[in-house]
Amino acid sequence: MSERKIYVGYVAREEGDGALDMVISAEGKIKEARFKIWESPRFFESFLVGRKCDEVPELVQRICGICPHPHHLSAVQAVEQAMGIQVSEQTKLLRHLLLLGDWIMSHALHVFFLAAPDYLGYESVVGMAGNPELLPIVQKALQFKRLGNDMSVVLTGHEIQNRTSVVGGFTAVPDGAALRKLRQRLEGIKDFALETTRLAKTLTSDAVYADLVRKCEHVALKSETEYAVTNGRLVSTEGLDIAEWEYPQWLIERHVPGCNAKHAIIQGRDSFLVGPLARVNLNFGQLSADAQAIAQEIGFQVPDYNPYMSIVARGIELVHSVDESIKTIDLLGEPKYEDPQYTIKAGEGYAITEAPRGICCHGGRIDRDGVVQKWDIVAPTARNVYNIEKDLNEFVPKLMHLSDEELTLRCEMLIRSYDPCLSCSVHSLKVNIHREG
């Protein structure tokens, strides 16, 4: 047998530019597996230095068009922590709802538009829509994603870059009638969310995926009161349990040649996974009753260390997000305007929110004039890149019997299962497999 080289020059259906190079020896051993990201760095951390702290959340939401709100809210909360600002219960609820909307939008997009075409053998969702059997699902999926976008419009006046959320609260609040309309639509989409989870299970039930399990450390926020979204302690399946502001001491980043994204490890340990699978594994008991019930119905058991099951975890989180959004809207009732006021103070603060694809970390130091001295940003994909490489090293030897084309597709699917956002983490997708012989 000759050496195999698998080279995916550009991995489609993920955000940003990256590639995968693999060299497999004649004996079937992986000599090299390297996930390379060449999306150019954008130097946000550098140009934030010297800006006023209340501008930071405004600027960082421009990092990404898929997760603007997690970046924004992590930065808001980091500034609030640095200056000791307390916010109202209403503000916390509005932020919670804003992120749930982001999850709905992003998860619906991922399950139906990015992942499903792989599993069903279509080039893209357009091909799926051409099949009369799948067309109603695509139509419903569009409505689901639309609902996520509309939640952002109602809460912030805009689909992507919010216009109302600031340090200290909101400069405008939605009226109760608009929220109740959203509530109706959420109720209307609930059955489809359940169907989505069942579909995700069907897609991944092929035996080829069952073996692809690798126990690695899963990391997510954990809250005492709810399925953590906007804050909590940072915990892991290997016993990590720290306050969110301690993340810079525990989650370490290393530069790697050939990759514009840094490789992340946990202090004293190894690579780790963040995202929906980690959240479901760590916080299963806090999912809504129906989300737990659907997981049981499809036979999903935690902890699950198969990265391909991330799509199922997204389905489960869609059900939870719908339930939790309805609950949050009920708690909000008729929101009242509250003036977001605070006093500028020197300080240092770090905060984490759960973006659809995992923990999104922001923080830094602010001087007594409210000017940023230092700012740290770590997007979720940056946490996952090293873990993806480790998965590939483990899984590819089990898939050696496949043709180069099939093997390449499985590698791409693995990478896509993390729903990587390479422009955020500064990296990409392109698979090269080289078999030596």
Add this chain to the structure above:
Amino acid sequence: MRQLVLGCGNLFAADDAIGLWVVRYLKEQLNPELNSEIVLIEAGTPGLNLLDFWEAGDRVILVDAVQSGLPVGTVQRFEFKDLATRGKLVGDAHGLGILDALELARLTGNLPTSLMIIGIEIVNEKPFQVGLSPAVEKAIIPAAEAVLEELKLKELSNQQFLKFKYA
């Protein structure tokens, strides 16, 4: 009937932004008080969200850059329904291109009542550049006129609808 003019393109990719410049020009020219049924939108690079701009009964005019081999600056008009259906498509990254999004709209029954495309031939779509090539810049006014004709404003008195005459 509501008429939507959607200018598409990336402001930071040189000529690709021509759709935006045409809409900006129209915004200066049209008197909004007299044209409540006409909506001018700088749609940018909406991808899948393109489908959310219109409702079933709307008439849509989409202005975008094209590369078809004609002389740079050429303004073309075509109806979406006259375009050949697309073959194989791969959605890049998280977004779909305009034609992919329109194809999805067609398949899912989300097309507006009529969809006219005004295409302007471009030459340079390099990233991180703001500004149009001279030949493309010269096409702003002819393209805007093509939009006005489609809006049937030309048949009415220009003075009624335009704040001032353009060059």
